[in-house]
Amino acid sequence: MDDLAPLLARAARELKLDGHTVDDAPEDVVRQFSAVVLEALSARGLVDGPAELECWAGPRSPMS
Numbered sequence: 001m002d003d004l005a006p007l008l009a010r011a012a013r014e015l016k017l018d019g020h021t022v023d024d025a026p027e028d029v030v031r032q033f034s035a036v037v038l039e040a041l042s043a044r045g046l047v048d049g050p051a052e053l054e055c056w057a058g059p060r061s062p063m064s
Helices: 004-014 027-042
Strands: none
Touching: 004 027
């Protein structure tokens, strides 16, 4: 089972956001929640996210 809904619900509770308070929520709180949503979607490959670190190591020699 995907843990997206519980993750987002936990983040909303921690930020004290719900359907009744979102209109009056401070902009930075809404921005924090948006970052959590986008990070979760990016981790699932559903939206583009930050570039991942690439591995610059060369292939191993067949002798090793």
